[in-house]
Amino acid sequence: MNWWPSRLVVVALAGLVSLASVPQASPAAASTVAVRQSTGWSGTCDYRHWNAAARAAGWRGAGAHMLGAIYLGVPVCGPRPAIDGSPDVLWQRPGWGYPEWQCTELAFRFMAQIYGVRAYPAAGGTVASLYRASDGGGLARYRNGTVGHPPRPGDVVSFTGRTIYDGHAAVVAASKVDAHGNGYVEMMSQDDTATGWRTMPIRRWQLVALGTLPAWGWLHDPHGRGGHY
Numbered sequence: 001m002n003w004w005p006s007r008l009v010v011v012a013l014a015g016l017v018s019l020a021s022v023p024q025a026s027p028a029a030a031s032t033v034a035v036r037q038s039t040g041w042s043g044t045c046d047y048r049h050w051n052a053a054a055r056a057a058g059w060r061g062a063g064a065h066m067l068g069a070i071y072l073g074v075p076v077c078g079p080r081p082a083i084d085g086s087p088d089v090l091w092q093r094p095g096w097g098y099p100e101w102q103c104t105e106l107a108f109r110f111m112a113q114i115y116g117v118r119a120y121p122a123a124g125g126t127v128a129s130l131y132r133a134s135d136g137g138g139l140a141r142y143r144n145g146t147v148g149h150p151p152r153p154g155d156v157v158s159f160t161g162r163t164i165y166d167g168h169a170a171v172v173a174a175s176k177v178d179a180h181g182n183g184y185v186e187m188m189s190q191d192d193t194a195t196g197w198r199t200m201p202i203r204r205w206q207l208v209a210l211g212t213l214p215a216w217g218w219l220h221d222p223h224g225r226g227g228h229y
Helices: 006-016 044-056 103-115
Strands: 065-071 074-078 140-143 156-159 168-177 183-188 197-203 215-220
Touching: 044 065, 044 074, 065 168, 065 183, 074 103, 103 156, 103 168, 168 197
Parallel strands: none
Antiparallel strands: 065 074, 140 215, 156 168, 156 215, 168 183, 183 197
8 A cells, every 4th residue: 555655644733733823723623422442443432453563663652542523424534644643554545555544535534424435545635626527535625715605514625735744634513604605614624633623714715724734625525425515
């Protein structure tokens, strides 16, 4: 299996460590359904596999666990590699691989479980732009600022960096946007906040930047499986 090297992923998320000025979301958008066990997981948040692999890599911190954020049964997991310093542990799912618990792992786990999308090579900032119809799921792609199409629940957002290896990906769990394109979204954000929740403003149809990372756009399910048409 292949994945973006951890060295590049950590560089991509370095800007998130100092985002104290961006407010965290409350867990008000959390789904109340049971946790969906991902393909290849051994226990919730793959704790049996992750804990053993992390210990073998010299990790002596907390084991794999849910951070609190959850939507449609898909939870945000930790520890957070870029913030807590935990080692990269490659997931056990078949196909293209990603390390747990990077932002890209959440994005592809959510898209696989809710939409049936096959994982494809991408960094957090290119999850939306590199999606193709052949990856499955029947998703639509919207650029940031598209009038009348703000991020909606179930959308997967990409925030880009300076290179194709930079950026961050998050999953929208709730949004409130008025007819003028102003409002906010609540997102599940892995390898980021302590709870896995983050709130982001939208101004005149533009989702604001995540620290130094501008929003490129998002993937949307026109069939409503993400909770909104």
